[in-house]
Amino acid sequence: MASTDQKDLTPITVITGFLGAGKTTFVNYILKEQNTWKICVLENEFGEVSIDDGLVAESLDAPEDLITMDNGCVCCSVRGDLVRTLGQLTKRRKEFDAILLETTGLADPAPIVYTVQTNSKMSENYYIDSIVCLADSKHLDQHLDEVKPEGAVNEALQQVAFADKILLNKVDLVSKEEKEKLKARLALINKFATVIETEKSRAPLEKILGLNSFQMESILSYDPDFFESQEGGESKHNLDAVQSVGIKFTGELHAQWFNMFMMDLLRERAADIYRSKGLLSFHGQGNTKFVFQGVHEQINFGPANEPWKEGEEKINKFVFIGKGLNRQELTKSLMECLYKEEKTA
Numbered sequence: 001m002a003s004t005d006q007k008d009l010t011p012i013t014v015i016t017g018f019l020g021a022g023k024t025t026f027v028n029y030i031l032k033e034q035n036t037w038k039i040c041v042l043e044n045e046f047g048e049v050s051i052d053d054g055l056v057a058e059s060l061d062a063p064e065d066l067i068t069m070d071n072g073c074v075c076c077s078v079r080g081d082l083v084r085t086l087g088q089l090t091k092r093r094k095e096f097d098a099i100l101l102e103t104t105g106l107a108d109p110a111p112i113v114y115t116v117q118t119n120s121k122m123s124e125n126y127y128i129d130s131i132v133c134l135a136d137s138k139h140l141d142q143h144l145d146e147v148k149p150e151g152a153v154n155e156a157l158q159q160v161a162f163a164d165k166i167l168l169n170k171v172d173l174v175s176k177e178e179k180e181k182l183k184a185r186l187a188l189i190n191k192f193a194t195v196i197e198t199e200k201s202r203a204p205l206e207k208i209l210g211l212n213s214f215q216m217e218s219i220l221s222y223d224p225d226f227f228e229s230q231e232g233g234e235s236k237h238n239l240d241a242v243q244s245v246g247i248k249f250t251g252e253l254h255a256q257w258f259n260m261f262m263m264d265l266l267r268e269r270a271a272d273i274y275r276s277k278g279l280l281s282f283h284g285q286g287n288t289k290f291v292f293q294g295v296h297e298q299i300n301f302g303p304a305n306e307p308w309k310e311g312e313e314k315i316n317k318f319v320f321i322g323k324g325l326n327r328q329e330l331t332k333s334l335m336e337c338l339y340k341e342e343k344t345a
Helices: 022-032 057-061 082-089 110-118 140-145 157-162 176-189 216-221 224-229 255-269 327-335
Strands: 009-017 041-045 067-069 074-078 100-101 126-135 164-170 195-196 244-250 273-280 288-297 296-301 315-323
Touching: 009 022, 009 110, 009 157, 009 327, 022 041, 022 100, 022 296, 041 082, 041 110, 082 100, 100 296, 110 126, 110 288, 126 140, 126 157, 140 157, 140 176, 157 176, 157 244, 157 273, 157 315, 164 176, 176 244, 216 273, 216 288, 216 296, 244 327, 255 273, 273 296
Parallel strands: 009 100, 009 126, 041 074, 041 100, 126 164, 164 195
Antiparallel strands: 067 074, 244 315, 273 288, 273 315, 288 296
16 A cells, blocks of 8 residues: 655646647746756647647657657647556656646646546545636636637636636736735635746746645634634625635534535535635534535545644634625525524423
8 A cells, every 4th residue: 555645645736727828938948948956847739739739849750759858848648548647657756856748728627636646546646735816917707708609608707717826827918906816716716826926928837836825724824814804794696606605604414414514515506616615613523623625526535634723712714716606695505504402491
């Protein structure tokens, strides 16, 4: 049985982004210019044609699957099964500081997350480190405002909603006022993602890789002001809006009631709820602090590394990022899951 200690596993960072946002330049920077990190870049080709033909010119002519660059980084095209490609890399994975999976044309990284977390061959060798969205400052508003045919998703909105980190690229092409407006808009959609400003896709890799941003305990480090800022103020309910909602209240939850609520919620709304996270206190579990994180209907749940401290107020915290979320309804339903002492006659 392979060790499940995360130190023994290789981190995977999933990169999404709009066409023209600068992903190709970013990947070329990693492969050809920076010398600090040894990274294996997997170029995932969705559809019949290679999305980024010019990513690394050499890779078009080379017969080998893996193209090794001068700085020790490696580039590989995934032409088919991601599991097969990652499986073939397991023998070499310890040569790399990280694996970067470039996913042009994919709005929803949930299948990748699900595969890595549930396939035993994958979870014994890899873990999802973070989901990074590259956004183009000059055209971000245009992408977010694009009206899709009925039933189709706005990929730009989904990519922002799923991200742990957002690389706001080409900030040199917009004014300071425009940039601040863009950051405010991103915060409405996904308050929890860290926004990193970049020019010409030159991103500080130490702020992106190896930080374990995609993990259950990340909710513990969220700015408490976010939960405060939503108290009392209800934004206008828009069924099409993608937004982030934070909820907190004290008390101990009834485990069975909470489980039933989450099962019902995800059965009915899984497609609309892109990300969810929680910090929980359950009745009858002493000082054990519980955390969960979900992508659509797939939820990871378990005890936190640290228990509730002696005298610490047990505050339950919930984060939902998705479409058409009603904060008042969610708060009411969650508070109905609080344990209530049975009154004896």
